[in-house]
Amino acid sequence: MQSEGATASASATSEPSSSANGPFDRSSSGNQQTQRPGFVIQETTAEDEAVNLASSTLSSVMSARTAAATLVPDVFTSLPLIRDLLNTESSQVQDQTIQECLPFISRAEAKIQYNAHGVPHLDRKRHVQFLHKNLRKLPAPYVAADASRPWMFYWVLSGLYAMGEDISEYQERLISTVRPMQNTTGGFGGGNGQMSHLAPTYAVILSLAIVGGKDAMDLINRRAMWKWLGALKQPDGGFQMSVGGEEDVRGAYIAVVIMTLLDLPLSLPRDSPAWSREGLTLLSGLPEWVSRCQTFEGGISGSPEKEAHGAYAFCALACLCIIGEPHIIIPKYLDVPLLISWLSARQYAPEGGFSGRTNKLVDGCYSHWVGGCWPLIEACLDGTNPSESPSTPKLSVGSLYSREGLIRYILCCCQDQSKRGGLRDKPSHASDSYHTCYVLAGLSSAQHKWHYNASATKMESSGTLSSPYQWTSEIWVEDSQIYDEEDRVRTLHPVFVIPEGAAEEMRAYFSSKGGF
Ligand code: FPP
Ligand code: K
Ligand code: ZN
Secondary structure (H helix, E strand, O other): OOOOHHHHHHHHOOOOOOOOOOOOOOOOOHHHOOOOOOEEEOOOOHHHHHHHHOOOOHHHHHHHHHHHHHHOOHHHOOOOOEEEOOOOHHHHHHHHHHHHHHHHHOOOOOOOOOOOOOOOOOOHHHHHHHHHHOOOOOOHHHHHHHHHHHHHHHHHHHHHHHOOOOOHHHHHHHHHHHHHHEOOOOOEOOOOOOOOOHHHHHHHHHHHHHHOOHHHHHOOOHHHHHHHHHHHEOOOOOEEOOOOOOEOHHHHHHHHHHHHHOOOOOEOOOOOOOOOOOOOEOOOOHHHHHHOOEOOOOOEEOOOOOOEOHHHHHHHHHHHHHHOOHHHHHHHHOOHHHHHHHHHOOEOOOOOOEEOOOOOOEOOOHHHHOOOHHHHHHHHHHOOOOOOOOOOOOOOOOOOOOHHHHHHHHHHHOEOOOOOOOEOOOOOOOOOHHHHHHHHHHHHHHOEEEEEOOOOOOOOOOOOOOHHHOEEEEEOOOOOOOOOHHHOOOOEOOOOOOEOOHHHHHHHHHHHHOOO
8 A cells, every 4th residue: 555644544554544623624633643653644744844834945944944933824834744754756756746846836936926914916817918928829749739719719718707807809719720520420629630539529619619609609500509419329328429439437427518508418329328118318327427437435436346536536526417417417426425535535734635546646637627616515515405494594504624724835836937837736747727726726616616506497498417516616815815805816606617607508599499
């Protein structure tokens, strides 16, 4: 078994660590821990640890000391209290990652201007510029990303929207770029002349929903899309990503995103490999197939019997939240306590960010892939709003993760501080539009609380797959907010990850059209 400090060790041994309240409990003191075989309890104080780790220069020692003493809670400035003694390649890169992040979180990074809570501003201006640049002429190495052109649009548009920008200037360009990528046999390829694949098709449809408008909607061939989804549907309930390609939980999520946004019929085309006399539909066996992807660890793998990964956890939960209501469908198909335990183990201290899987490293993009699971899980536990008294404050589980930890990781470690701008995986990595998009999506969900309102007016036109249109949000306010109000970003829909209202508009447009 590999070692990664308290958080990962706890999940690796499938037994809660001896830290009673987890790594984010500010009240616990390291000296109260009981020793377990194979682990050491750090005897040094949190402040000592911060100093040891940030001791490259005297000034950084001084600022780390101040930070640890007054501004930044110890949990974000010191090594995990429980250390697994087993030394492996994984434990070494984990230790290096802590070393890499600590100066950024503990106010020791000279380049950065921190507020009184030890948190820097969101550098909107540079991140906005960075995103715009990603839709201009790119340097030669980007030819390798040719099949990701629809993704570049999606990442840039959703990132710009989150930061409050007007994205209407891209509407025409998006339409003329993606039109030739559509195949007459249904769906979109990643570039001109490429075969249809669910991943770029998802990016195209979300991007079209973001820019909106009749021209954007009308370019989609819905009948061909429905036929193609039929060709991807498998007898075991899941979806292949492309005809003859891999079947995974991304496919399960993307297929239902397409069905609901385009308001497609759920009947199975006659030539689908899943067609049978029993009148099966595009949804038959799908939640059951997703259920088979939950692993012994509690997380979700790409397909049954594989390793659990955060990106797939989001796909599985969001897929279920399109098929049904969170509080009903999630517990029906997933072991919720086990999933919560695995999701909780994804957040590390002192870094504050999420990892994608057991014994791996924090990465800014998991701010969304893992962070975006929390609103869905919280809605599942919160249940429904009683329709009789919408004014009654609803009882809520509150937050199941450290929003503060995630926000610190994002604002301290994920921002490129140079002129380049953009957001990134971790300080040693360059910013890119993918990380910029998903780090901002994670920041947004940490700054807001989502409510699922089963009592809200249902979409009139069609009852099928109408569950995802009942979400509302409010800002999340802490007693002592660590970031400045100007650093709050806009909300993105918790299931579709596009501006609030955009999914509703696309769905309404196609519902009003009725059949093909
Ligand atoms: C491992 O990468 C990553 C995966 C196994 C899954 C990646 C999938 C997504 C990010 C998104 C899928 C969703 C949709 C809707 C297309 P790694 O080994 O480089 O990273 P790690 O060390 O953090 O696991
Ligand atoms: K990664
Ligand atoms: Zn990443």
